[in-house]
Amino acid sequence: MRNAVNNGVWSGTWVAERLGLELVGDDALPEMLGLALRRNPKRAHLLVSHVLGKHVPQSPAVVHGHGLALGRRVRELLGPEEAAKAVVLGYAETATGLGHCVADGVGVAPYLHSTRRPVPGVATAGGFEESHSHATSHLLLPEDPTLLVGDGPLVLVDDEFSTGNTVLNTIRDLHGRYPRGRYVVVALVDMRSAADAGRLDDFAREIGARVDLVATASGTVLLPEGVLEKGQALVARHEAEAAANGERSAAGSSGPVAQFPAPLEDVAAEARCDTPGAHPAADRTGQTPARGTATRVDLHWPRGLPDGGRHGFTPAHRDRLEAALPAMTARLAEAIPVDARSVLVLGFEELMYTPLRLARELAETVPAEVRYSTTTRSPVLAVDDPGYAIRSRIVFPAHDDPADGPGERYAYNVAGGGFDAVVAVVDSVADTPLLHAPDGLLSRLAAHTPHVVLAVVPSYVPEPLYAAALPEKRRLMLPEPLRGPAFSSYAPEEVGWLLQDLSDVTLEAPTEEREEAIQSGGAHYAESLPVEYQPSEQYQELFHAALQTSAERIAQAVGVVTETVIAERSPRPVLVSLARAGTPVGVLMRRWARFRHGLDLPHYAVSIVRGRGIDANALRWLAAHHDPRDVVFVDGWTGKGAITRELAAAIEEFEAGGGAAGFDPEIAVLADPGSCVRTYGTREDFLIPSACLNSTVSGLISRTVLRADLVGPDDFHGAKFYRELAGVDVSTDFLDAVAARFPEVAEAVGGAVKELLAGDRTPSWEGWAAVERISEEYGIHDVNLVKPGVGETTRVLLRRVPWKILARAGAGADLDHVRLLAGQRGVPVEEVGDLPYTCVGLIHPQFTRGATGADGKAVTV
Missing domain, CATH: 3.40.50.2020 (Rossmann fold)
Structure with a gap:
């Protein structure tokens, strides 16, 4: 073991003399700390603890x-x-x-x-x-x-x-x-x-x-003035000298080192056993392992016991660990050479406590001197000098698929330590081919010790815990999200619905009755449901044709909006789609994140109601289970931006009422033809096939319901699951058709995102201005009855009683389904030259027979 003070030389002397540093304070400091240099633009020196068990092997x-x-x-x-x-x-x-x-x-x-x-x-x-x-x-x-x-x-x-x-x-x-x-x-x-x-x-x-x-x-x-620059120059000088002298990395040598290691491909890949005095030895089973190999030991780790504190470690967990330590250590001891005099237990980055406890128990079990340290991701200069804290280092590739990508990892003061055996303790996430590769950690260790032992602790990943996170601030216990197949035709992992199931309640009313009640002020649109539209065979054929035509364009828009979210909003976003139009888009974004990044993102669907706001109980549930700052609200498209404004107002009201802070009200959408948001896949107004249908393309879920006799103050908003429509359900067909195009658009998505992030995406709200103009020009005088864009126009034709459709002159196949629906319902389609949208659906403000239109003529609806 190298102490901070070794033969009268403090292990910070080398750095202190060259940079002019001075350590002042308690008398214990020189025994506890040494100094080293690191490649870091923010701080040149590194305080190296001799009692922490990280960089320096210690009892x-x-x-x-x-x-x-x-x-x-x-x-x-x-x-x-x-x-x-x-x-x-x-x-x-x-x-x-x-x-x-x-x-x-x-x-x-x-x-x-x-x-x-x-x-x-x-x-x-x-x-x-x-x-x-x-x-x-x-x-x-x-x-x-x-x-x-x-x-x-x-x-x-x-x-x-x-x-x-x-x-x-x-x-x-x-x-x-x-x-x-x-x-x-x-x-x-x-x-x-x-x-x-x-x-x-x-x-x-x-x-x-x-x-x-x-x-x-x-x-x-x-610290003297200019110490950072001096430290960087000192590191650069030693690297240059090492390169000029052709010195090898500490990864392949136990001799003097004064450099950062060479790139991995420049380091001898073959593991060698050249530590002075090292020799292969039989373990307690009488077996002599082959040189350069590792002996794997099954610890028989207790089932369900966390490997450390990453997800929490309770006193009950501590009791279980204490009880299991003697038996686990006995298994390790069986793999230690009988004549070993010095043993190192080497932990793995954040996995420090479990290897430490095994090392302490092992020290009581075997006659050898046991030391403990861990690997690290921190790059530090190694100098083989008694006055320097990092005498040697081993470099090896990261072997746990780290979030920051591939790179190098390090083990300090192991090479040249004279250890007869090294016990590497890693968790199962890190037990990968790179760990066992010719240039991996185990082979690097085998170059410096005759006996390498590997113990793998199962990586603990908790089951989702659906419980009240803030019990003293919450008045209720909200239920778990509804999931398919019990609620919706989506797979359970695709989306969790923060809704209550109202499938057994009769909520449907004829379209004309609903329209009259809504416009007369006698009812809110969310208090009932339209009779679910049953598409004709001709219309279903049109849907499939539209899907085949537009799947690639949708796939690219999905990739663009997802990459933008990951780049700007959160590296691990929680997708929260606005039911129900946003839900297929949320599922597709989740699939893209998995396809492109291997991420398994949480995805939920919540209700938002124009004029009533978002479901506050759903927000409470989200805040209890996720960081609100990671939540990204998702919708299919923007029309005039009413829901965008509704969400912003609802979030403000939620926080003002004592709800959790941190929710970002900006919606991420597949298409933003109204220029209402900054996060979108495209601003083109084109046919998104999921807008062609209702529940049969949205997991067989109705639009959401908010009615006082059904939804109490402690309930989620409601919705129905139309199980009886399973025979005509195309929800999965839509998702699979779009996701199948992901590989072919991946390159285009990369270029589009780069261009998008570099450009000006400030919302212009030109759609809202166009809606106000159309409302006045056609004598409607209510922007809520002007439904811009292909998606909203389709909704008008499927759910409401439309007056007429405005179509941009020259619009082609994107409006085939609109023309078909309009023809079926006897609604005129009027071509307009100057229209920012592909089409706009109009609902007349007076849903009565004999109403007058903008031209003063009678209108029959």
Whole structure:
């Protein structure tokens, strides 16, 4: 083991002398910290902890002991009553294990750590940025959404407290959603400057909460002017010298190193065993493994036990782990060479706590000296000098399909460590071909130790938890989303309907009766349903022909709007379609995300009613299960933009009434002919075949219903499932036909998105202006009775009593179905030269026989 002070030389001397740095503070600091240089444009030096178990192999008892001691100090600070209500939050990746140890010391506290690994299907409870890090985005993914809710103290744990920015960003983010009265910040070392030290007190006063700090040691690093530039120049010089001398990477050598590793393809792929004194040895089964291979050990990990704190780790989980550790460690011990004198247990990035506990138990089981450290994604310069904290490093490809794409990962101070065996502990997500590749981690380790052992812990992915996330702020327990095949003909994973099933209620009324009641003010359109349109054979043929013609164009628009959402709104959006026209589009966007990015996005359908707003209970459900900032509302198309405005007003009203903040009211649409939104697939007004039909292209679901005698204050809005129409259902046909075109439009989508993101997409609302003009010109004087665009015109012909159809002169096949429907219903189609839409459907404002039109002549409807 290399201590921070080795033979009288402090492991920060090399950096301090060359950059003019000075470490001042508690006497314990030189024993706890060394210094290294890293390739980072924000901070040149790296404080290397010798008691954390990340970069420097250390006794697992020392690592666990420091965390336990901090946790016990927190428990003493809080007192038994407050400690019993505390929640501990650790930071990825460096402090995930430390935070878990602190939770052990507090005693009864549940534990959660942030993560940089998105997990499909798990709701995000928050996120924040780490300003100085090379990889900044942190996610909070608790299995239990109530974990961060409550009035007990929140204990935030990091390895070092330097500027305080990361911690303050976290508290600010969480306090806005889950306010509480007390926070405790915990770190191994408090390295704030005098200026930064005062910010914590100012911040506490700003949010009206108490914020305490607990640290093992404190001090600061005095930085001379220009230190960043000096550090970068120093790194560049050593890299150039290494390249000139033709030195090999630490990945293939245990000799002196003063460089970042060469590209992976330049490193010898064959694993070698050239560590001084290394020799193959038999394990306790009497077997001698082949050189360069790894012995896999089945730990018999307890079923359902989380592998760490990524989704939360409770005291009950801790009890299960404690009970299982002796048997799991005994299996590891069987694979350790009988004459091994030095063993390293090597954890994997965020997976720190489980390997640490296995290492501590192993140290009590085998006679060898056991050390513990973990791999990391942080690139650090390695210099084989006693006055430098990172003496060697192993480089290997990332092997867990990381969110930030392929890249290099590192293990420090392992090469040249003289370990007789290395036990690599990874989770199952990371047990990939790249782990076992010739240039992978296992082969790299085999170049420096005669015996490599692999233990794989099952990656824990929680089942979706549909429970009240904010029990003290909610008056009700909302049900789980409805899913097919019980409700809708869509597959259950395609969409969850935040609706109640009114299939057994008679809601349909003749179209003429509904129209008269709506226009007379006697009823709202959402209080009843039109009789479901039964398409003729001719009309069904027209639908299929239109689908065949336009599938490619729709596929491209789906790709464009989805890529725009992922690029601008959220890397893992929660799609919330506005039922029902938006639902097929939401399903297609979900399919595109899976096709192009391997993402399994959550998708729900909710009700929004013109004049009544969006379903507030659905918003409450979404806020309880997802971060509202990730929610993207989806619709099929814009007409004049009424729903766009309706949604914005409804979200504002929801937040003003105490609802969760963070919902973005802008809708993402497949087509935006009205120029009402910034996020769209196209602004062309063309035929979207899903507009040709009603329920039979929308999962057999009716439009939504909001009626006081059926929908109470604690209910979702309602809808019907027309099971009896299964024989003419084309919902899946529509989706499959469009999705089949995804591969052929992928390249075009990339170019279109690039052009779109670079252009000006500011809504002009020209559609709204055109609707107002048409309303006045045709004597309607009510914009709600002017339905612009192909989609809205189709709805008029299927559900309402239309007066006439305005068609842009020269419009072709996009209007074939409109002309067919208009002919069937005896509605005139009038060609107009200057029309921003392909067509517009008009409903006369006086639904009575003998009404007069714009020309003063009698109109019969």
